[in-house]
Amino acid sequence: MYKHIYKNLETFNLKGLGEKTNKGLKKLGINSLYDLLYYFPRAYDDRTNMKKIGELRGEEYVVIKAKIMSLESPQVRSGLKMVKARATDGTGVIELVWFQMPYLKKTLKVGEEYIFIGNVKVGYILQMVGAEYKLLKNQNNLGGEILPIYSSSKEITQNTIRRILKEAINNYLNIFQENIPPEIISEYKIMNRIKALKSIHFPENDKMLEEAKRRFGIEELLVLEMGILEKRFEVSSKNNGKYKLDGKSNLVKEFLKNLEFDLTRAQKRVITEIHKCLNEGKVINHLIQGDVGSGKTVVSTLLLLYMIENGYQTVIMAPTEILATQHLFSIKKAFEKLGVNVELLTGSVKGKKREAMLEKISNGEINLVIGTHALIEENVVFLNLGLVVIDEQHRFGVVQRKLLRDKGILSNLIVMSATPIPRSLALSIYGDLDVAIIDELPPGRQPIKTKWLQSEEEKEKMYDFIDKKIKEGRQAYFVAPLIEESEKLSIKSTSEIYEEILQKLPKFRIGVLHGKMKSSEKDQVMKDFKDGELDILVSTLVIEVGVNIPNSTIMVISDAERFGLSTLHQLRGRVGRGEKQSYCFLLSKTRNEGSGIRLKILEETQDGFKIAEEDLKLRKPGEIFGTRQSGISDLKFIDIVHDVKTIKLVKDICTDYLLKTDGKIENEFLRVDIEEKFKESLTS
Numbered sequence: 001m002y003k004h005i006y007k008n009l010e011t012f013n014l015k016g017l018g019e020k021t022n023k024g025l026k027k028l029g030i031n032s033l034y035d036l037l038y039y040f041p042r043a044y045d046d047r048t049n050m051k052k053i054g055e056l057r058g059e060e061y062v063v064i065k066a067k068i069m070s071l072e073s074p075q076v077r078s079g080l081k082m083v084k085a086r087a088t089d090g091t092g093v094i095e096l097v098w099f100q101m102p103y104l105k106k107t108l109k110v111g112e113e114y115i116f117i118g119n120v121k122v123g124y125i126l127q128m129v130g131a132e133y134k135l136l137k138n139q140n141n142l143g144g145e146i147l148p149i150y151s152s153s154k155e156i157t158q159n160t161i162r163r164i165l166k167e168a169i170n171n172y173l174n175i176f177q178e179n180i181p182p183e184i185i186s187e188y189k190i191m192n193r194i195k196a197l198k199s200i201h202f203p204e205n206d207k208m209l210e211e212a213k214r215r216f217g218i219e220e221l222l223v224l225e226m227g228i229l230e231k232r233f234e235v236s237s238k239n240n241g242k243y244k245l246d247g248k249s250n251l252v253k254e255f256l257k258n259l260e261f262d263l264t265r266a267q268k269r270v271i272t273e274i275h276k277c278l279n280e281g282k283v284i285n286h287l288i289q290g291d292v293g294s295g296k297t298v299v300s301t302l303l304l305l306y307m308i309e310n311g312y313q314t315v316i317m318a319p320t321e322i323l324a325t326q327h328l329f330s331i332k333k334a335f336e337k338l339g340v341n342v343e344l345l346t347g348s349v350k351g352k353k354r355e356a357m358l359e360k361i362s363n364g365e366i367n368l369v370i371g372t373h374a375l376i377e378e379n380v381v382f383l384n385l386g387l388v389v390i391d392e393q394h395r396f397g398v399v400q401r402k403l404l405r406d407k408g409i410l411s412n413l414i415v416m417s418a419t420p421i422p423r424s425l426a427l428s429i430y431g432d433l434d435v436a437i438i439d440e441l442p443p444g445r446q447p448i449k450t451k452w453l454q455s456e457e458e459k460e461k462m463y464d465f466i467d468k469k470i471k472e473g474r475q476a477y478f479v480a481p482l483i484e485e486s487e488k489l490s491i492k493s494t495s496e497i498y499e500e501i502l503q504k505l506p507k508f509r510i511g512v513l514h515g516k517m518k519s520s521e522k523d524q525v526m527k528d529f530k531d532g533e534l535d536i537l538v539s540t541l542v543i544e545v546g547v548n549i550p551n552s553t554i555m556v557i558s559d560a561e562r563f564g565l566s567t568l569h570q571l572r573g574r575v576g577r578g579e580k581q582s583y584c585f586l587l588s589k590t591r592n593e594g595s596g597i598r599l600k601i602l603e604e605t606q607d608g609f610k611i612a613e614e615d616l617k618l619r620k621p622g623e624i625f626g627t628r629q630s631g632i633s634d635l636k637f638i639d640i641v642h643d644v645k646t647i648k649l650v651k652d653i654c655t656d657y658l659l660k661t662d663g664k665i666e667n668e669f670l671r672v673d674i675e676e677k678f679k680e681s682l683t684s
């Protein structure tokens, strides 16, 4: 049975797999047979590259061939058992030392030749501690042997992993049925699974190793992409029906007439693109990407109106109450002028008011519901939901997306991403979405002057500068250092900054915003700030995304080194939203090189796509997008930023395949692998 590969290791009969070894393997993340065989070497020892002792210069991991000249077990201190050997290959002498392996005194033989593998230390004498050893005369095909090197641990040595893997490969390899459809295997000349598993662990030669690596690169992407694309086929095979307006919406026209600005070309392009899909009867399934401030909201607003006039209900889901409330503020007035009913549904709408609202949602009275994940709750039922818009996508997982979408009678979905990401990455993370990019900022935006301030002196100057700017009528954000999601600490960190500002800028009105406040209190503070009743807003990360107050032109971020690059870019994006020159001050005394690089990048560029790319170079994608959401952080062979070609290839392979099969995955083994992969990402 194929499914058995996902069963725990102890259900298999593997020689040498005792309780202790099993525990050790678990610690390395190896639970099932699959985990074991897919525990690939982190490197290989190419025996063809054996070194001479006389060539050894620095500290390195090497393979040598040498004859043991002497062997002893000196008494160093009680309890410490040491075996020491001296060996030579005619070009030099090396000392080999093992601890707590007293039996080696008997196993190793003076006068015999061995292969030794390990780290060389160069001190007063060349030394290798804990080297792996093999009797030379037992090594038959020495010339071509390439040995795997695994990440090992205290409990599990290299040798144990190799032994268990050999066992598993000898006895259970046949369970690993081919999970790539045969026509793909032959068309793309992919090494078959069994051969590849053998070759990745114990390659016969370099060429086979390379082919095995290629195979697993394709396989891991294939499992991921097939799974994602299959869902998309499910969606797009649904028919969306006809829209009576056929593109001519009065609401849209009216709304545009009242709008204070003209849409940018990029905005128009994206709207047209999505409209076209709708009118062709396709289910829309779009990711709208655009840098901070590129005006994603208005784009989705126009699509909402179009759907509403066609008689459907619509939803906007935002990750925080603040953001949901802000959407409400910015949309409600304009919509009500047009006779569209808009309501806000968040966790803090309770009791009678909530009941009444749910009633109006279920009978279709409300045309647009703006809210947080409270919208996902079961008792929120729509009469005829036709379009879901999700703002700042990376905060929500695939599951939440699906739950909300399933409430609709049409499955139209638009997500707006706050984090601009390279297209290749978007393709794989959001493989189930069409990506539309707004690659243009509204006119008149000035670059935000960004400065990394390292000294107290510079900070003093900054306060003088802010003093001047506020007197000119501007406002300022101060962001408190990032602290683990502890509410107590978040209060502390905001109040420290508050105290400092109070001292340096005593004449101004200061508001504070932190995680511990009730949402009504937060709303009030935000409102006061927006209305200009406050000059300065001290806040924790809650203002990271989406907040839009053009008169606030100064952003000060304390302990900036604690934030990731993308987060800093988002925070900075809170300013520079109007016509006035904006400023961002990054306060940090860090001497850490990596942090320094990040802050420098921010000083130098404002291009969100470039920043995201830099960020990806510095961190793993999983850290940015959340491990479980995407499955991409488990990729072992594919470098999501650079392997654009393979990603594209696999995407095409999958699309072709699904087109031919009508969206069904017919290979039962691939089926099982996909279920397994997505089970993992749904449950955690």
Ligand code: ADP
Binding pocket: 261, 262, 263, 264, 267, 290, 291, 292, 293, 294, 295, 296, 297, 298, 442, 443, 546, 548, 577
């Ligand atoms: P984001 O893409 O970061 O979500 P928003 O949709 O919040 O950006 O828009 C940022 C600001 O730019 C808002 O104040 C919005 O009204 C304004 N804006 C959007 N489109 C345009 C445009 N074409 N011309 C001028 N201002 C615009």
Ligand code: MG
Binding pocket: 296, 297, 391, 546
């Ligand atoms: Mg936004």
